[in-house]
Amino acid sequence: MKNPIEKRLQAETFKRLAETFLGKKNFSWWALLYASMIFIVAGWLPDGIAELLKKDWIGGGYKTIVSLAILFFIGFRLKKAIKYKGRIEVKSEQPSPAKAIAIFLSVLSMKKEIQGKEVDAINQALSQKTLNESALNRKTWEMPIIAIKHHMPALEFLYIFTSSGEDGSSKLIPVFTKVINSIFPVIKVKEFSEGGMDFENIEQVFEKVEEFYRKVKEEGLADEEVIIDITGGQKPNTIAGAIATLAFGRRFQYVSTIHKKVYSYDIGYFEG
Numbered sequence: 001m002k003n004p005i006e007k008r009l010q011a012e013t014f015k016r017l018a019e020t021f022l023g024k025k026n027f028s029w030w031a032l033l034y035a036s037m038i039f040i041v042a043g044w045l046p047d048g049i050a051e052l053l054k055k056d057w058i059g060g061g062y063k064t065i066v067s068l069a070i071l072f073f074i075g076f077r078l079k080k081a082i083k084y085k086g087r088i089e090v091k092s093e094q095p096s097p098a099k100a101i102a103i104f105l106s107v108l109s110m111k112k113e114i115q116g117k118e119v120d121a122i123n124q125a126l127s128q129k130t131l132n133e134s135a136l137n138r139k140t141w142e143m144p145i146i147a148i149k150h151h152m153p154a155l156e157f158l159y160i161f162t163s164s165g166e167d168g169s170s171k172l173i174p175v176f177t178k179v180i181n182s183i184f185p186v187i188k189v190k191e192f193s194e195g196g197m198d199f200e201n202i203e204q205v206f207e208k209v210e211e212f213y214r215k216v217k218e219e220g221l222a223d224e225e226v227i228i229d230i231t232g233g234q235k236p237n238t239i240a241g242a243i244a245t246l247a248f249g250r251r252f253q254y255v256s257t258i259h260k261k262v263y264s265y266d267i268g269y270f271e272g
Helices: 004-022 029-053 057-083 112-127 142-150 169-183 202-218 235-244
Strands: 086-093 100-104 157-161 188-191 226-229 252-255 262-271
Touching: 029 057, 100 142, 100 202, 100 235, 112 169, 142 252, 142 262, 157 169, 157 202, 169 188, 202 226, 202 235
Parallel strands: 100 157, 100 226, 157 188, 226 252
Antiparallel strands: 086 262, 252 262
């Protein structure tokens, strides 16, 4: 039984093979026609020459002339294609506002004592109603706040993927939810991976992200209205999140830790 990642990668491999063979990024009947022409030439040209050597002037001549005509046509098109200037590049831009965003929640600190103090400070600020965005500056939770703020006021739903285990971020959901409700009171917050998951298990994370897309679709949201933020968590969950957004219409974003800006990325072939 193939896992979801293997299926997705096989689909992408087949797609790339077709693109390479047909010479087109997007499938078209013209591309299929060119491929068929190549097969005709590969079969008819040697047969035609062989028949001419046997003095079968009609059959051999017909196949040879047609094959040479096709080769001339393909050569002409190939010459034009070589002159065409396209490029492979990474296209990054600030994403358009989404109705729903999913994030990977990081812990506040890998050290329990420091994290305990951070949680106490946040709870105190919440109780005194003094918590604001600046209180989270230079902390791991600064990034999701920036990611969420970018999509306001269009944003309606926040889905949270958390890590499991004694030191996982799932245990921090209650306080993080209070933080979001305090800073962004209009947003509906939900822990999608209730109880957390292993952020280092790429397959598990991938399946959970796929489940997330199915869920939001059932709730009436299109892929274009949803975005995955892969800034938080660990490197394996970042990889899984990026893989899951390879499907057409899906987007992922990343918050630059240097410029504190939100970027979405698209890798592809662009005209120019």
